[in-house]
Amino acid sequence: MPVFLPFAGCRTRCLYCASSAQTGLPDAAGGDRGLAAALASLEKALQERKARMAPPVELGFYGGTFTALPDMWTERFLALAAAFRACGTVSAVRCSTRPDAVSLPQLARLKALGLGAVELGVQSFDDEVLARSLRGYAGAVASEACRLVRAAGLELGIQLLPGLPGHSPAMFMDDVRTACSLGPSTMRLYPCVVFRGTGLERLHARGEYVPWSLDTAADACAEALGVTWEHGVRVIRMGIAQEPGLEHQIVAGPYHPAFGSMVRGRALAPLLLRRIAALGCPPRRLMAPQHVRGEFWGYRGECKARYAEAGLTPDAVFWWQAPLFFLQ
Numbered sequence: 170m171p172v173f174l175p176f177a178g179c180r181t182r183c184l185y186c187a188s189s190a191q192t193g194l195p196d197a198a199g200g201d202r203g204l205a206a207a208l209a210s211l212e213k214a215l216q217e218r219k220a221r222m223a224p225p226v227e228l229g230f231y232g233g234t235f236t237a238l239p240d241m242w243t244e245r246f247l248a249l250a251a252a253f254r255a256c257g258t259v260s261a262v263r264c265s266t267r268p269d270a271v272s273l274p275q276l277a278r279l280k281a282l283g284l285g286a287v288e289l290g291v292q293s294f295d296d297e298v299l300a301r302s303l304r305g306y307a308g309a310v311a312s313e314a315c316r317l318v319r320a321a322g323l324e325l326g327i328q329l330l331p332g333l334p335g336h337s338p339a340m341f342m343d344d345v346r347t348a349c350s351l352g353p354s355t356m357r358l359y360p361c362v363v364f365r366g367t368g369l370e371r372l373h374a375r376g377e378y379v380p381w382s383l384d385t386a387a388d389a390c391a392e393a394l395g396v397t398w399e400h401g402v403r404v405i406r407m408g409i410a411q412e413p414g415l416e417h418q419i420v421a422g423p424y425h426p427a428f429g430s431m432v433r434g435r436a437l438a439p440l441l442l443r444r445i446a447a448l449g450c451p452p453r454r455l456m457a458p459q460h461v462r463g464e465f466w467g468y469r470g471e472c473k474a475r476y477a478e479a480g481l482t483p484d485a486v487f488w489w490q491a492p493l494f495f496l497q
């Protein structure tokens with residue numbers, strides 16, 4: 170259950186960020202009023218879930234710099250979550266924040282208040298890319314922040330933002346490998362899009378920034394997904410979540426409502442094609458897990474031709490409940 174606190178705790182505005190536009194919620198950076206309203210609306214939503222005995226939910230405080238909020242506010246949000254955890258309405262609590270807004274004592278304090286996971290908006294580990302996006306920290310700070318989260322006994326999530334100014338698919342792959350080496354439990358990949366009203370929009374209008382194409386972003390994320398699979402890291406989001414009116418806020422860039430599904434289809438194909446090639450003959454039969462059925466042939470069947478070239482056609486593919494592929 171996301172609890173968006175747009176820009177709350179943010180000291181600066183990053184070049185690309187449109188936290189309010191993305192969530193459709195007012196800016197909460199203004200201070201106590203916005204935060205009090207968010208707290209009240211969270212309490213109401215949790216009361217309502219409790220009343221109808223809804224299944225427990227994990228709360229996620231997103232959209233700002235949660236760990237940079239005044240202590241009073243982190244305490245109030247986490248105390249509310251703890252109260253509803255005690256009665257089974259809330260199962261766990263996570264937040265997102267900036268890599269330069271965490272310290273070991275403060276993470277330990279938040280953990281003692283019930284926080285279970287921290288997602289760091291790393292975006293990239295490349296110093297030049299970070300500087301051009303006005304992030305205000307270097308890659309080494311991001312790596313250290315990842316270590317601090319784990320040292321505090323919290324679950325680590327890493328968010329990457331491929332396609333920022335000066336970023337290439339090869340640099341993104343370096344970022345993904347670095348991220349995986351830091352032991353995250355989860356990752357999110359948000360290819361950079363140009364939002365209205367951002368510094369990036371002004372660069373784009375002047376011709377000084379060209380976003381990645383949808384194909385470039387999908388191929389890069391598919392390759393990245395293969396790496397995360399090898400490391401056992403769960404990618405819990407690819408592409409920006411659809412919110413009402415979101416498309417009107419996007420000026421340019423690789424946005425697609427089915428981005429994650431498109432990427433998963435493209436990530437799976439090379440893995441299976443390698444296995445098919447290793448057979449040394451066209452496959453007679455592939456048993457595939459039922460849960461990949463919707464994405465197996467790729468978005469709108471875009472991977473079908475590649476499978477057909479390798480001799481795998483739909484009549485040779487069968488679905489089963491086992492979480493394994495079986496090829497013969």
Ligand code: SF4
Pocket residue numbers: 176179180181182183186187188232233234267290
């Ligand atoms: S720190 Fe995060 S939420 Fe705040 S302005 Fe930068 S990208 Fe947006």
